[in-house]
Amino acid sequence: MRRILLLTLCLLLVAATGAAALQQPKRSTGSERGDRRERVMLRDADGARIGLVRLREHGDGVAVRARLRGLSSGFHGFHVHTTGICDPDAAEGPFTSAGGHYVGDGGAHGDHAGDMPSLYVAENGTAKLAFHTDAFTLGELRDADGSAVMVHAGSDNFANIPDRYTSSLSGETGPDEKTLATGDAGDRAACGTIGGDDSDEVAGLVTVTSDQRFLPTVRRIRRDITGNPDLTLVTVVKHARSAGRAGLSLPPTRLLIFGNPGAGTVLMQDARTIGIDLPQKLLVWREGTEIKVSYNDPHYLADRHGISGQDELLDQIAELLHQLATGG
Numbered sequence: 001m002r003r004i005l006l007l008t009l010c011l012l013l014v015a016a017t018g019a020a021a022l023q024q025p026k027r028s029t030g031s032e033r034g035d036r037r038e039r040v041m042l043r044d045a046d047g048a049r050i051g052l053v054r055l056r057e058h059g060d061g062v063a064v065r066a067r068l069r070g071l072s073s074g075f076h077g078f079h080v081h082t083t084g085i086c087d088p089d090a091a092e093g094p095f096t097s098a099g100g101h102y103v104g105d106g107g108a109h110g111d112h113a114g115d116m117p118s119l120y121v122a123e124n125g126t127a128k129l130a131f132h133t134d135a136f137t138l139g140e141l142r143d144a145d146g147s148a149v150m151v152h153a154g155s156d157n158f159a160n161i162p163d164r165y166t167s168s169l170s171g172e173t174g175p176d177e178k179t180l181a182t183g184d185a186g187d188r189a190a191c192g193t194i195g196g197d198d199s200d201e202v203a204g205l206v207t208v209t210s211d212q213r214f215l216p217t218v219r220r221i222r223r224d225i226t227g228n229p230d231l232t233l234v235t236v237v238k239h240a241r242s243a244g245r246a247g248l249s250l251p252p253t254r255l256l257i258f259g260n261p262g263a264g265t266v267l268m269q270d271a272r273t274i275g276i277d278l279p280q281k282l283l284v285w286r287e288g289t290e291i292k293v294s295y296n297d298p299h300y301l302a303d304r305h306g307i308s309g310q311d312e313l314l315d316q317i318a319e320l321l322h323q324l325a326t327g328g
């Protein structure tokens with residue numbers, strides 16, 4: 001009798017587990033996820049990376065999240081432009097290669113599909129913006145010539161010029177042709193491509209340039225890691241030294257491997273496979289006379305492993321990695 005009860009219990013357990021497995025939502029594959037997301041690296045006219053704009057299909061629209069730095073404080077026009085070419089040396093001015101606003105079904109400026117809420121930059125030059133829009137789809141932005149996300153040098157008036165104003169150029173009242181096309185947001189300060197020409201980028205990798213020489217950069221990062229009670233330095237891999245032992249030559253290249261079990265565990269509890277990309281790494285490498293520091297964008301890794309709902313933690317990790325890489 002007891003045996004039968006045990007057997008029944010086991011069967012019930014198996015049935016319950018089976019049902020749970022059936023009910024578990026199927027994780028989408030990487031490529032499907034990639035199709036629903038875009039990660040746009042913005043650069044200023046000097047080529048410096050100023051941050052990321054992420055677009056993710058969500059419901060019947062697109063969720064947009066921007067985190068930028070190195071901009072002048074105040075409001076900036078923020079648009080999608082028609083062409084995925086961000087050329088800082090374009091003949092008619094930086095990033096004019098990206099064409100005009102992405103108009104979509106809209107008419108004049110203010111109704112362009114590519115008109116996004118203005119970017120507000122704080123005193124310290126950083127900006128965070130998150131919103132949801134149904135004005136465009138990722139498919140539309142990924143047309144044959146791509147698209148570009150643009151930050152302008154000035155603020156955007158959304159062509160909101162009342163009729164009591166008369167244009168000194170056209171003599172007409174209200175917004176003139178230029179205002180209707182551009183919102184008078186001024187020069188193009190930063191640009192990033194969607195489905196465009198940024199093929200030199202390594203997907204998911206953030207690279208900054210160090211203003212110190214190679215060894216001082218390595219030592220500084222090492223000090224910052226060991227001096228942080230939350231971090232553990234696991235090891236330092238000297239790739240160039242190993243290359244020498246194999247009879248090959250490689251410019252200075254060192255990998256610092258370190259972690260924060262408190263943060264990493266939370267991510268692995270969500271998706272165990274992110275363990276293949278943890279702990280964190282910083283690669284210090286010399287190219288010509290420049291010393292570069294590269295690291296994996298934690299949001300990219302989270303996307304890779306299907307982690308969602310950890311944006312705040314991922315932002316904190318991204319901020320820490322940026323601080324370690326730049327010493328700032």
Ligand SMILES: [Cu+2]
Nearest residue numbers: 077079150152
């Ligand atoms: Cu624009």
